[in-house]
Amino acid sequence: MIEFQHVFKSYGRSRNILADINFRIEPGEFIFVSGPSGAGKSTLLKLIGGLEPPSRGSVHVNGHRVDKMPRRAAPYLRRAVGVILQDMHLLQDRKAIDNVLLPLAVTGLETRLANTRARAAMEKVGLSGKEDLYPVEMSGGEQQRLAIARAIVNRPAILIADEPTANLDEESARRIMQVFRDFNRVGVTTLIASHDRALMAAYATRTLRIDAGRFSDIKGVHP
Numbered sequence: 729m730i731e732f733q734h735v736f737k738s739y740g741r742s743r744n745i746l747a748d749i750n751f752r753i754e755p756g757e758f759i760f761v762s763g764p765s766g767a768g769k770s771t772l773l774k775l776i777g778g779l780e781p782p783s784r785g786s787v788h789v790n791g792h793r794v795d796k797m798p799r800r801a802a803p804y805l806r807r808a809v810g811v812i813l814q815d816m817h818l819l820q821d822r823k824a825i826d827n828v829l830l831p832l833a834v835t836g837l838e839t840r841l842a843n844t845r846a847r848a849a850m851e852k853v854g855l856s857g858k859e860d861l862y863p864v865e866m867s868g869g870e871q872q873r874l875a876i877a878r879a880i881v882n883r884p885a886i887l888i889a890d891e892p893t894a895n896l897d898e899e900s901a902r903r904i905m906q907v908f909r910d911f912n913r914v915g916v917t918t919l920i921a922s923h924d925r926a927l928m929a930a931y932a933t934r935t936l937r938i939d940a941g942r943f944s945d946i947k948g949v950h951p
């Protein structure tokens with residue numbers, strides 16, 4: 729469950745990017761966050777992932793108040809929420825498999841088990857056999873799937889992805905969306921920020937839209 733109550737967000741002394749946002753997302757929902765460039769889509773996802781604090785209001789994730797979480801609770805959130813940001817932050821000097829292993833390092837999982845988990849995550853996103861490649865040796869779509877593998881290796885209950893299909897050709901975008909759908913089908917709550925109308929028309933069941941500070945919660949796609 730994700731719940732925003734009277735959430736405001738500004739950066740420093742700038743205007744409010746988000747103003748009095750209220751919504752609730754039930755486990756297993758598949759949601760798009762839409763709106764023009766700069767509207768605050770990434771900001772909204774970052775609040776859920778605990779990567780930015782709200783200026784006011786409360787953000788609940790699985791019954792925990794993210795905005796009040798002490799620093800030592802951050803590992804909990806990192807495990808509960810898989811984050812795929814726009815710049816994927818893949819480590820270029822590490823092989824694909826080592827990028828996926830990274831989130832497991834902090835869990836203290838035994839090496840052999842960690843390797844099995846990382847390989848399984850790569851298999852789920854269709855990257856079996858690419859374990860030993862470096863990110864630069866992979867296509868844009870493959871790098872995006874690698875970022876997804878890294879986000880799901882800890883088996884999060886929630887996945888948030890910021891423009892995961894930007895800069896991808898149609899076929900790669902379709903494959904990425906299929907990966908999200910597969911996770912959603914087994915119960916993972918999924919939020920995807922996008923301004924690709926065709927993509928949303930094909931997949932959206934509910935859209936949270938931010939436009940010039942106005943927020944709307946729409947069943948299906950924004951008309």
Ligand SMILES: Nc1ncnc2c1ncn2[C@@H]1O[C@H](COP(=O)(O)OP(=O)(O)OP(=O)(O)O)[C@@H](O)[C@H]1O
Pocket residue numbers: 739745763764765766767768769770771772923
């Ligand atoms: N760390 C930051 N410090 C200051 N301002 C920021 C910061 N992050 C975002 N902003 C500003 O907040 C506004 C919303 O940014 P955000 O990235 O959430 O929008 P977006 O809808 O995701 O845009 P895009 O579609 O272009 O990615 C923008 O005006 C941006 O310049």
